[in-house]
Amino acid sequence: MTTHSEPRPAPLLAVEDLRVHFPVRGGWLGAQRGIVKAVDGFSLTISAGETVALVGESGCGKSTAGNAILGLAEPSGGRIVYEGIDLAGAAPRRRAELRRQMQVIFQDPVSALNPKLTIGQSVAEPLVVAGVPANERRRRVDELLDLVGLKASQKDRYPNELSGGQRQRVVIARALALSPKLLVCDEPVSALDVSIRSQILNLLMRLQQEFGLAYLFISHDLSVVRHIADRVVVMYLGVIVEEGEAETVFSSPAHPYTEALLAAIPLPDPKEQRRRKAIVLEGELPSPLDPPAGCRFVTRCPIREAGCAAVRPSLVPTPQGSRAACLVRFPAQ
Amino acid sequence: MAEAVLDVRDLAVEIDGRNVVDGVSLEVGRSEVVALVGESGCGKSMIAFAVMGLLPAVARVDRGQILLGGEDLVQIGEEAMRQVRGDRLAMIFQEPVSSLNPLMKVGEQVAESLVVHRAVTRQEAWGKAVEMLRKVGIPEPERRAGQLPAELSGGMCQRVMIASALISRPRLLIADEPTTALDVTIQAQILNLMKELRGFGDTAILIITHDMGVVADIADRVCVMYGGRIVEAAGVGETFARPSHPYTRLLLGTIPKLTGERKHLLRSIEGTVPDIAEWPSGCRFRTRCPLADEVCAETPPFLPIPGDPGHHSACWHLDKVGEIA
Numbered sequence: 001m002t003t004h005s006e007p008r009p010a011p012l013l014a015v016e017d018l019r020v021h022f023p024v025r026g027g028w029l030g031a032q033r034g035i036v037k038a039v040d041g042f043s044l045t046i047s048a049g050e051t052v053a054l055v056g057e058s059g060c061g062k063s064t065a066g067n068a069i070l071g072l073a074e075p076s077g078g079r080i081v082y083e084g085i086d087l088a089g090a091a092p093r094r095r096a097e098l099r100r101q102m103q104v105i106f107q108d109p110v111s112a113l114n115p116k117l118t119i120g121q122s123v124a125e126p127l128v129v130a131g132v133p134a135n136e137r138r139r140r141v142d143e144l145l146d147l148v149g150l151k152a153s154q155k156d157r158y159p160n161e162l163s164g165g166q167r168q169r170v171v172i173a174r175a176l177a178l179s180p181k182l183l184v185c186d187e188p189v190s191a192l193d194v195s196i197r198s199q200i201l202n203l204l205m206r207l208q209q210e211f212g213l214a215y216l217f218i219s220h221d222l223s224v225v226r227h228i229a230d231r232v233v234v235m236y237l238g239v240i241v242e243e244g245e246a247e248t249v250f251s252s253p254a255h256p257y258t259e260a261l262l263a264a265i266p267l268p269d270p271k272e273q274r275r276r277k278a279i280v281l282e283g284e285l286p287s288p289l290d291p292p293a294g295c296r297f298v299t300r301c302p303i304r305e306a307g308c309a310a311v312r313p314s315l316v317p318t319p320q321g322s323r324a325a326c327l328v329r330f331p332a333q
Numbered sequence: 334m335a336e337a338v339l340d341v342r343d344l345a346v347e348i349d350g351r352n353v354v355d356g357v358s359l360e361v362g363r364s365e366v367v368a369l370v371g372e373s374g375c376g377k378s379m380i381a382f383a384v385m386g387l388l389p390a391v392a393r394v395d396r397g398q399i400l401l402g403g404e405d406l407v408q409i410g411e412e413a414m415r416q417v418r419g420d421r422l423a424m425i426f427q428e429p430v431s432s433l434n435p436l437m438k439v440g441e442q443v444a445e446s447l448v449v450h451r452a453v454t455r456q457e458a459w460g461k462a463v464e465m466l467r468k469v470g471i472p473e474p475e476r477r478a479g480q481l482p483a484e485l486s487g488g489m490c491q492r493v494m495i496a497s498a499l500i501s502r503p504r505l506l507i508a509d510e511p512t513t514a515l516d517v518t519i520q521a522q523i524l525n526l527m528k529e530l531r532g533f534g535d536t537a538i539l540i541i542t543h544d545m546g547v548v549a550d551i552a553d554r555v556c557v558m559y560g561g562r563i564v565e566a567a568g569v570g571e572t573f574a575r576p577s578h579p580y581t582r583l584l585l586g587t588i589p590k591l592t593g594e595r596k597h598l599l600r601s602i603e604g605t606v607p608d609i610a611e612w613p614s615g616c617r618f619r620t621r622c623p624l625a626d627e628v629c630a631e632t633p634p635f636l637p638i639p640g641d642p643g644h645h646s647a648c649w650h651l652d653k654v655g656e657i658a
Contacts, residue, residue, distance in 0.1 A: 266546030
């Protein structure tokens with residue numbers, strides 16, 4: 001970590017050099033054709049009550065990283081340490097207990113809920129699994145629905161009787177059932193209508209204040225991230241290219257990819273938007289089967305130099321106070 | 334505004350006895366970009382399908398006119414409509430990959446409308462298609478033209494869609510959420526391309542979107558829809574600087590910004606986007622509107638905003654909209 005920052009309390013979650021590699025099969029009798037390094041050397045810490053956002057475009061590995069943390073994807077290397085305990089080394093029972101403190105909210109509340117269960121049953125499910133007695137369960141379900149702004153009288157409804165925003169509230173209530181300390185929110189508002197998004201974001205912010213929840217907030221929507229995050233991690237093709245305080249990264253991006261990403265978002269203000277200098281990136285994401293050997297951004301980078309194709313840059317402190325991996329701008333390494 | 338390319342008058346589209354589009358009027362002028370903005374179920378895509386003559390089987394035009402260069406598309410019949418589609422009228426969709434024919438070389442798909450509508454040989458059309466692919470920024474267009482959609486990325490497929498839509502120099506291009514399925518850096522490329530190509534053959538664009546950033550970037554005028562009706566229409570600057578319908582004003586307030594204060598509670602609109610079966614009588618927004626009172630049970634007229642020609646809003650409480658904090 002950086003040496004100049006304040007000493008922080010031990011993080012709730014520490015991810016060290018995480019790698020998630022997938023074999024790609026095809027061709028003759030399904031022989032292995034190659035390896036996609038979806039996440040390739042990823043480190044991150046999240047403290048209690050903190051919101052860390054993971055941003056990047058499709059295929060950058062942000063969801064895979066989230067899934068590996070949750071135990072939904074098998075890491076090929078690295079460590080995931082929760083409250084000081086390496087999850088891979090913990091006894092199965094202990095690991096299950098710790099994993100229970102990490103819950104997830106996915107993008108699509110429709111497929112996240114069982115259509116044949118009432119919303120009350122859905123919210124009660126984790127409580128059943130944890131062995132909470134029936135009368136205690138009923139009380140807790142009512143409490144949870146109230147917490148997310150639904151009425152206890154709605155608990156006998158089925159998901160198809162609810163709107164998208166209400167379904168996402170149900171998903172959040174279920175995620176909170178076992179009082180987790182960390183919520184992985186994977187694009188939690190992307191599928192919702194604009195007028196509903198802010199309701200859900202407000203709800204997430206309120207729940208965080210009330211319960212001191214930590215969020216790993218995975219999103220491609222940078223205006224949402226800027227609003228809600230304490231720290232931001234920017235990924236490109238499986239690696240972190242920049243990370244830092246949200247304020248710093250958004251006001252003075254250090255990596256050319258972060259710059260381009262920010263410049264690409266059209267501002268909801270015609271005067272500002274038409275005055276802006278455009279940084280339009282050429283080309284598209286290279287194939288993850290065959291990423292560039294050096295800096296992974298080299299094929300699209302507007303400031304690349306000869307050495308960038310060969311040398312893999314590492315994250316180093318920037319004058320702005322963030323950390324970025326760019327040989328051209330931050331060569332001292 | 335000079336004579337409109339597209340002039341929709343009091344259009345209503347009916348499904349199961351309900352008007353999902355209910356008395357919509359809008360004009361798109363030559364080389365103009367008009368944005369139709371709204372949330373899911375507001376009827377914005379249904380307008381596009383009505384104009385294209387591609388309404389789903391359960392829907393039909395209930396009343397109104399759709400005038401393209403003065404000709405009423407509602408009346409001309411399917412055979413004549415086929416002549417108009419792909420020639421004077423073209424459309425691109427949200428999902429470029431599934432909108433292209435997976436078994437046909439992209440060059441042929443781009444050339445298709447020339448082969449069908451113009452008296453050109455396949456060879457000539459192929460040459461023009463390669464040129465068009467170059468114009469929309471496809472690298473190595475000669476080679477790419479011979480590939481299938483599956484060999485191209487989503488961004489590339491959207492460029493192919495745009496090329497095949499614009500090759501016949503249509504009077505009007507309808508773009509239904511053209512960048513919603515794309516990553517932001519690719520979205521920026523496509524929006525830039527659309528801006529470059531606007532005026533190519535004087536093509537006017539009707540863009541349908543829910544993204545206020547896209548609207549601010551590309552539109553000249555904006556029509557905001559709610560519950561099957563246009564509730565506000567204005568120039569793009571006025572829409573953002575002086576939103577004059579409670580819905581527009583609240584909607585703009587809910588969007589987190591890239592500058593200024595963070596982490597505060599965002600403004601939100603009460604309730605949910607109502608299903609068509611639950612649309613109230615009178616003003617459709619009244620069940621969620623902070624200004625609503627008993628007069629709102631009557632449908633409000635589409636009133637001009639004083640001092641701003643071309644700016645209209647359908648609200649009984651125009652004098653109080655500015656008070657919504």
